[in-house]
Amino acid sequence: MASISVRHVYKTYPGDVTAVKDCNLEIADKEFLILVGPSGCGKSTTLRMIAGLEEISEGEIYIGDRLINNVPAKDRDIAMVFQNYALYPHMTVYKNMGFALEMRKTPMDEIDRRVREAAKILDIEHLLDRKPKALSGGQRQRVALGRAMVRNPAVFLLDEPLSNLDAKLRASMRTELTKLHKKLGTTFVYVTHDQVEAMTMGDRIVVMHNGVVQQVDTPQKLYDAPCNVFVAGFIGSPQMNFLDAVLNKDGKGWYVEMNGDRLYIPEAKATEGLNAYVGRGIKLGVRPEDIYDDEAFASANPDWTLDVSIDVSEPMGSEVFLYLHYGESTLTARVSPRTTSKAGDRLSVAIDMSRVHLFDAESEDAILN
Amino acid sequence: MNNKKATRGIASLLLALASIVYVSPLFIILFNSFKSRTYINLKPFSLPNSETWVGLENYIAGIDDYGFLDSVGWTLMITVGSVLAILLFCSMFAWFITRAKAWYSRLLFMLCIFSMVVPFQMVMFTLSKTADTLRLNTPWGIIIIYLGFGAGLAVFLFCGFVKSIPLEIEEAATIDGCGPISTFFRIVLPIMQPAYITVGILQTMWIWNDFLLPYLVLDQRHYKTISMVIQMMRGSFGRVDMGAIMACLVMAVIPMIVFYLAAQKHIIEGVAAGAVKG
Numbered sequence: 001m002a003s004i005s006v007r008h009v010y011k012t013y014p015g016d017v018t019a020v021k022d023c024n025l026e027i028a029d030k031e032f033l034i035l036v037g038p039s040g041c042g043k044s045t046t047l048r049m050i051a052g053l054e055e056i057s058e059g060e061i062y063i064g065d066r067l068i069n070n071v072p073a074k075d076r077d078i079a080m081v082f083q084n085y086a087l088y089p090h091m092t093v094y095k096n097m098g099f100a101l102e103m104r105k106t107p108m109d110e111i112d113r114r115v116r117e118a119a120k121i122l123d124i125e126h127l128l129d130r131k132p133k134a135l136s137g138g139q140r141q142r143v144a145l146g147r148a149m150v151r152n153p154a155v156f157l158l159d160e161p162l163s164n165l166d167a168k169l170r171a172s173m174r175t176e177l178t179k180l181h182k183k184l185g186t187t188f189v190y191v192t193h194d195q196v197e198a199m200t201m202g203d204r205i206v207v208m209h210n211g212v213v214q215q216v217d218t219p220q221k222l223y224d225a226p227c228n229v230f231v232a233g234f235i236g237s238p239q240m241n242f243l244d245a246v247l248n249k250d251g252k253g254w255y256v257e258m259n260g261d262r263l264y265i266p267e268a269k270a271t272e273g274l275n276a277y278v279g280r281g282i283k284l285g286v287r288p289e290d291i292y293d294d295e296a297f298a299s300a301n302p303d304w305t306l307d308v309s310i311d312v313s314e315p316m317g318s319e320v321f322l323y324l325h326y327g328e329s330t331l332t333a334r335v336s337p338r339t340t341s342k343a344g345d346r347l348s349v350a351i352d353m354s355r356v357h358l359f360d361a362e363s364e365d366a367i368l369n
Numbered sequence: 370m371n372n373k374k375a376t377r378g379i380a381s382l383l384l385a386l387a388s389i390v391y392v393s394p395l396f397i398i399l400f401n402s403f404k405s406r407t408y409i410n411l412k413p414f415s416l417p418n419s420e421t422w423v424g425l426e427n428y429i430a431g432i433d434d435y436g437f438l439d440s441v442g443w444t445l446m447i448t449v450g451s452v453l454a455i456l457l458f459c460s461m462f463a464w465f466i467t468r469a470k471a472w473y474s475r476l477l478f479m480l481c482i483f484s485m486v487v488p489f490q491m492v493m494f495t496l497s498k499t500a501d502t503l504r505l506n507t508p509w510g511i512i513i514i515y516l517g518f519g520a521g522l523a524v525f526l527f528c529g530f531v532k533s534i535p536l537e538i539e540e541a542a543t544i545d546g547c548g549p550i551s552t553f554f555r556i557v558l559p560i561m562q563p564a565y566i567t568v569g570i571l572q573t574m575w576i577w578n579d580f581l582l583p584y585l586v587l588d589q590r591h592y593k594t595i596s597m598v599i600q601m602m603r604g605s606f607g608r609v610d611m612g613a614i615m616a617c618l619v620m621a622v623i624p625m626i627v628f629y630l631a632a633q634k635h636i637i638e639g640v641a642a643g644a645v646k647g
Contacts, residue, residue: 053540074546086537090559103546147541 002064002077002154002187003029004050009059011045011211019045021211023059032181032188034202036195037234042211043191044159050189051080051157063155074103076155079148083160085140087132087147093119094128097146111150118149121183138169145177149184156181158190162197174200195235199223207231229364232285232357238321238332240357241291243284247277247358252303256284256358259327264303266354269368277360277367285357291333291349293322293341298350309346324349395622402427402615409611427612428620431602434610437617440598447508447583447594448576451515455523455572456565458516463527464557468539478528485521489581497585506588514586515576523568530564531557570632577625595621 004027011020020042027033035043048054050061052073061068068076079100087096097118098111106114119125122142132140141161148156162170162177178201181188192198198205199219207214207222207230215227226232232240245258254265254274263284265274292298298305308324308331320339324331333349341347358368400417401409408421415421431437466474496514500506505513534557542556558565580596589597595617602614 051544053543073540073544078544080541080544082537082541084535084537086535086541088538088542088556088560090562099542100545103551147545 003027003031003062004155004187004189005060005062006046006050007060007062009046009049009061010057011042011049011054012057019211020049023211023213025206025213025216027187027189030185030187032178032190032201032203034198034205035189035191035208036193036198036205037208037214038193041208043193043206043208045211046208047080047157047159047189047191050155051078052076053080077153078155078157079151079153080157080159081144081148081161083163085132085144085161085164087140087143089132092129092131093124093135093143093146096132096143097128097150100147100151114150114152115146118146121149121180122146137165138173141165141173145180149180154187156184156186156188158188160192161190163192163194170197177201195237199235205235207234209234225366225369226285226357227366229283229285229359232359232366236287238288238334241286241288241329241331242359243286243326243329243331244361245282245284247274247280247282249274249278255303256282258284261306262303263306263351263353263356265356265368269354271368273367274358277358281361282367283359283361283364285359286331286351287355288321288332288334290352290355291322291324291331291335292352293333293335293339293347293349297352298348301350301353304350304353305348306351307346308349310341310343313341313343398615398618398622402612402619404612404615406610406612409615423612425616427616430610431613431617431620435598435602435613435617436593437595437598437620440593440595441620443508443592444577444594444596447511447515448573450509450512451519451576452569452572454512454516455519456569459520459523459568460527460558460561460565461553462520463524464531464553466524467528467531468536478524481521481524483521484517485525489518493581493585500586506586508587508592511583511586514582518582519572519575523572526568527561527564530561534560566632570629573628574625577621 004025006023006025006027009020009023010018012018023042023046025033025046035046037043045054049056050063052068052071056069063076063078088099091099094115097115101111101114115128116125119128122145124139124142124146127135127139127143132143135143141164144161158177162173165173174197177188177190181201190197190201202219204216204218205222206216209230215222215231217225222231222235226235226240229242233242243258245256247254247256249255252264253267254270255262256265257263306326308326310322311325311330312323314321314323315337318337320335320337320341322333322335322339322341324333335341356368357366359366397414401413403417403423403425404421405423405426408415412421462477466477500510500514504510538556538560539552542552547555578596579594580600583592583594584597584600587594587597593601599614599617599621602610602617
């Protein structure tokens with residue numbers, strides 16, 4: 001049983017700097033949970049509190065049914081993979097991997113068996129006699145993983161383990177880590193600031209900002225139904241477009257108005273909750289892929305169009321990013337690679353209003369997803 | 370291209386000359402140690418010839434008449450004991466004050482730095498009096514005094530090195546099951562090998578060659594270091610046994626040269642290479 005329960009946890013540093021505020025997480029056994037957020041958001045601090053490398057200022061952390069607030073790191077049955085690998089430079093790969101078992105007075109033949117087994121899984125058997133300085137970044141990363149694996153821990157804690165690898169290796173290691181998680185059947189808690197890692201690897205994602213957990217959900221739900229402007233802007237690349245608008249209602253239904261343009265919200269999407277915002281300022285959130293530059297879509301949905309000019313066009317091969325000038329704002333659209341739109345064009349684009357998000361202008365919380 | 374070659378040639382020549390000037394005292398001492406006492410004074414810069422050559426006579430005189438071997442033993446014991454004490458205690462101390470973010474860490478570090486600034490002459494008389502009172506006037510006692518005098522530089526160098534060790538390595542050791550003591554001895558100490566060698570070389574050369582501190586502190590009736598024995602060869606009433614002095618100087622300097630040559634290549638070796646990203 002390796003579930004983790006983080007209950008009302010705070011971390012305050014001397015000088016009254018609060019790194020983590022009232023953090024509550026329920027991590028299921030065998031779950032792959034990702035902690036994501038910008039630098040300084042408290043994700044690594046939360047992981048380090050679970051690991052026992054940081055004291056908990058307030059609150060409780062359980063691994064399984066055991067309260068671990070005062071349990072030393074070595075007795076928490078966890079293993080950690082660090083961002084810079086943190087291999088012991090004076091030991092061979094074999095010694096590095098077997099060190100934790102050696103400290104636990106495990107018999108030598110058992111250490112040998114487990115080190116070789118982990119090395120086989122990670123395909124580093126031929127590196128066992130080398131020292132870390134004779135390894136490439138990717139190999140060191142595997143050794144760091146192997147060092148964690150040999151202990152058969154209840155929980156794997158990974159602190160940005162791929163951030164020092166080049167883009168190609170990072171992509172392949174992402175897949176391998178996902179496979180490894182399935183193979184080991186252990187709880188993984190993974191910290192990253194890279195939202196691609198977060199979206200592709202995790203069962204659930206925790207988005208943190210300024211020490212506060214913003215939202216905990218599956219990758220797709222986070223993308224489709226962000227709880228506030230921060231989450232909406234953080235998840236997704238290119239990020240969501242935000243426009244200041246006013247919400248209103250007339251005979252045709254609910255609409256948002258900005259720069260004199262009215263965009264009508266489909267009846268099926270509108271909710272009772274919108275009534276509280278009639279005539280008030282809101283933020284309209286639109287994903288880049290929900291902006292269409294093809295005439296067919298625009299003419300089919302005349303209530304969803306805006307007149308814009310194209311500042312820059314970025315062909316990416318499989319898609320084209322258009323940077324659109326609208327009023328005082330810049331919008332990013334992700335359109336088909338077969339588009340004929342080019343920089344300098346003035347055109348009408350249509351926004352798929354069935355997929356837009358509305359946020360409270362003051363609290364920035366979601367009103368409609 | 371030719372200009373570059375000429376510049377390099379001139380630089381090599383100048384450096385070769387500087388090297389000759391630098392090592393010439395050693396060679397002068399070496400060939401004088403095989404000359405008779407009279408000729409050392411008369412022709413100090415001439416090479417030994419059939420007239421002046423006395424073979425190992427000066428070496429035998431140095432060993433037999435002045436108790437040189439005893440002094441080598443005491444010097445070796447004091448040097449090894451002091452250097453080991455400095456290496457062990459100062460590295461532990463430096464590791465602690467670098468890692469423990471306590472209010473007094475900075476204060477302790479500054480105290481160590483301050484001890485380097487105080488000239489030895491300022492404290493030497495009170496020190497010799499205190500050493501007598503506390504019965505530190507033995508080769509074992511002087512190790513403690515050397516530990517105190519060596520701590521400033523050693524802590525300064527060790528602190529700089531500890532800062533370069535990624536904290537994650539020690540955190541990984543904590544998770545792997547190490548306490549503070551085993552983290553130090555099994556992880557930090559091996560990583561600090563280059564710093565140990567640097568500090569070890571500096572302290573060994575200083576303590577081995579030191580004259581003033583043992584002269585002031587040691588009970589000379591029982592214990593003499595090499596420097597003290599060589600100084601005493603000047604004798605009273607102006608009698609100076611230059612032959613024995615030259616021979617003993619050669620014998621005193623050889624272990625240091627061998628030690629330095631054996632250890633110096635390790636100074637620049639970075640043992641921490643490969644521990645982290647790179």
